[in-house]
Amino acid sequence: MSTRRDLLKTLVGFDTTSRESNLQLIAFVRDYLEGFGIASELVYNDERSKANLFATFGPADRPGIVLSGHTDVVPVDGQPWTVPPFELTERDGKLYGRGTADMKGYIACVLALVPSLVNAPLQMPVHITLSYDEEVGCLGVRSLLKVLEQRPVKPMLCIIGEPTELKPVLGHKGKLAMRCDVHGEACHSAYAPSGVNAIEYAAELIGELGRIGQRLKGHQDARFDPPFTTVQTGLISGGKALNIVPADCRFDFEVRALPSQNPAVVADELKAYAEQQVLPRMQAVSEQSAIRFTELSAYPGLVTDERSQAAELIAAFSGSREFGTVAFGTEGGLFDAVGIPTVVCGPGSMDQGHKPDEFVSVTQLDRCDEMLRRMLLSVRT
Known part of the structure; x- marks a missing residue:
């Protein structure tokens, strides 16, 4: 069975810089989910060179929770890396590589949760969404959201795992x-x-x-x-x-x-x-x-009411009611615009994102695992 570290190593190994295709990574995740009997829906761009992925665990006829991340990363060109950017390097409790913080560390934690999702008696669904071209204007997720917008039952919460040091974020510009x-x-x-x-x-x-x-x-x-x-x-x-x-x-x-x-x-x-x-x-x-x-x-920007169900849920999952905002943008406003309440909460810090020798700490990934386990407990029967 793949461990979280193995999954992150594989994810970092795919060069998914926005100018490149993400199909190898998407195929890996699709095959990984198929190994547990979970089908994936792929939504391609017009050239079929990139794709979004959508997968559901549990009953699809009721509201549930979306765990969402983007697969693309920013370029490494001209940056003074001291470790190979598309290989995972562990040193002093930190995992280095392009995208470890932004945001393949979160995706690895979500994928590591899959065996538990499959085996749990879920009373409501948990969805996984992976998008492309977030780093160049949140472009890819729009076609996926057009599909989800037509569904009769919409999720009650989307957790976008951008790096916030696991602090619940309810807004951005x-x-x-x-x-x-x-x-x-x-x-x-x-x-x-x-x-x-x-x-x-x-x-x-x-x-x-x-x-x-x-x-x-x-x-x-x-x-x-x-x-x-x-x-x-x-x-x-x-x-x-x-x-x-x-x-x-x-x-x-x-x-x-x-x-x-x-x-x-x-x-x-x-x-x-x-x-x-x-x-x-x-x-x-x-x-x-x-x-x-x-x-x-x-x-669009994002602003989720502190008194909303979405805020209450992320407070319970993250263990914190210290709601904040971030300066960077996310796909959150787009999810919210189609009627899916959204929060941003994930491992790592954007202080490391987009920089040479990008890293996420093992401690942050451990805390993300804890958040996801609490989420899982809330959707079990």
């Missing part, structure tokens, strides 16, 4: 990532007024983003850190040579919004500013000038 392409008119820099400098007009738009961000600080929610919606420009490119007025400039920006605020409002405000204040001046010089906005990714 939503995110909108956008790209802005500014097209102007090139000319010799000696005749700069005859051209339309795309970099300078892009800079004007970026400046307006900064002003919008400053205004957003006026609405605060002390449960979050930082306690307001944030806006930032993360990438910019443009220009060919110093003596050419640049015809094109591109920048990417993101909005991380409090759950009570819609990040699209920021994008709409910037679009209005571009169309009303910036573009007319550009087109007065060249009618071919244009400003185009493209959404790169988006996911």
Whole structure:
């Protein structure tokens, strides 16, 4: 029988960086579950190069609990690892490897629970969901949720095992990532007024983003850190040579919004500013000038009521009522949006996630096992 460590070693051994396929890992989990007589439902992307997995233990005709994790990991390119990133290394009570904290450690704990799930007389179902492309905008789980949304009986709780050091998290911000392409008119820099400098007009738009961000600080929610919606420009490119007025400039920006605020409002405000204040001046010089906005990714925030059944359940399972929030995003808001109450609680810390020599401690995995055992006791007859 596979141990938790064996399972984690296998999971880490699959390079499931978001740019790669996750099908080998999914096939491993499918075959592992089939060995216990549990069928898996796979929901593929359009290219059938990636898949979500959904499996159910116990009676499917009543509400139950979802144990959810994502299979993709962030790249290791350029990071100074001192251990092989796609091999499990144990040292001083820590298990190193890409994804150990975020979040294959949790998945290993869930899979290690499978024999107990199979043998337990369950009064309500326990579901396992595994998704793809979470790290690039929570993309994969959406197709799975379209399937689950049509089911007549929805789960009463989803536990997303992102690394929170097993502290129950009831909220996080939503995110909108956008790209802005500014097209102007090139000319010799000696005749700069005859051209339309795309970099300078892009800079004007970026400046307006900064002003919008400053205004957003006026609405605060002390449960979050930082306690307001944030806006930032993360990438910019443009220009060919110093003596050419640049015809094109591109920048990417993101909005991380409090759950009570819609990040699209920021994008709409910037679009209005571009169309009303910036573009007319550009087109007065060249009618071919244009400003185009493209959404790169988006996911909703999460805020689960402390008085809800979901909060009571995760408090009982985790042994803590010290509910918190996290700065990073999860698939939680998407589950919640289709009527599945969601919390975030898993082993490890995001302080180790996305970094070289990522690790999760054995102690954290032990505590996760305890949480899952308490969950199992609650769904037995």
